[in-house]
């Protein structure tokens with residue numbers, strides 16, 4: 001199907017829509033008029049600025065990401081794409097919980113969407129992070145267990161197209177998301193900005209750029225299987241520029 005046809009009827013699932021990134025994706029998505037349905041899949045309803053029209057938004061609230069009762073599956077049915085943002089940082093939880101949230105939930109969510117019956121092709125974009133090794137025997141020095149677990153999760157996602165017909169996948173690997181409405185994250189992002197002024201820049205991306213980049217990729221098709229931070233900045237900047245030029249003056 002040409003990208004324009006897909007866009008015209010697109011139903012998109014944003015898993016983890018209450019995340020820092022997920023909320024921005026939902027916000028931008030609701031303002032793209034070609035999109036017919038936005039499904040927010042999360043543990044609570046996503047909070048969106050009151051000035052934005054939310055008539056295309058459906059909040060699908062689940063108890064956790066391992067259980068998908070029939071009423072939830074019926075909301076997921078017919079999706080054209082999913083952006084998966086559910087993950088947790090290593091400092092916040094135990095090793096077992098890390099794997100459950102970052103890896104097991106991804107697999108169970110993907111399977112539930114497939115059981116619900118997605119559109120074909122079905123695009124699945126998984127958010128990982130810059131610096132995750134692609135080779136699990138390549139042991140990183142810092143947070144080795146976490147990096148290997150996320151590497152194995154990427155490899156698991158890359159196999160999805162061999163398990164289900166007409167499924168396309170993409171791994172997006174952003175650096176630090178460099179602006180935030182949450183003060184602690186804004187502080188970290190500003191520290192990064194200062195470090196970048198004096199040394200070799202650490203990979204980072206504006207939240208609006210990242211949301212625009214992943215949305216463009218699920219709408220128009222994946223440019224490649226793995227998108228680096230530099231790819232995401234380039235695509236996001238181009239997409240935001242394009243949208244500002246297309247605004248009626």
Ligand SMILES: NC(=O)c1ccc[n+]([C@@H]2O[C@H](COP(=O)([O-])OP(=O)(O)OC[C@H]3O[C@@H](n4cnc5c(N)ncnc54)[C@H](OP(=O)(O)O)[C@@H]3O)[C@@H](O)[C@H]2O)c1
Nearest residue numbers: 016018019020021085086087088127128129174175176177
């Ligand atoms: N933030 C960054 O600087 C950065 C950098 C590189 C890569 N990334 C990647 O980008 C993606 C999105 O990042 P983000 O910062 O937007 O994520 P985030 O705000 O930390 O949110 C992550 C999502 O996972 C859910 N979650 C976390 N722990 C959970 C648990 N124990 N059980 C169930 N759900 C849980 C959260 O649910 P609630 O909303 O209900 O808490 C939320 O929907 C992630 O894959 C992350 O690894 C982020």
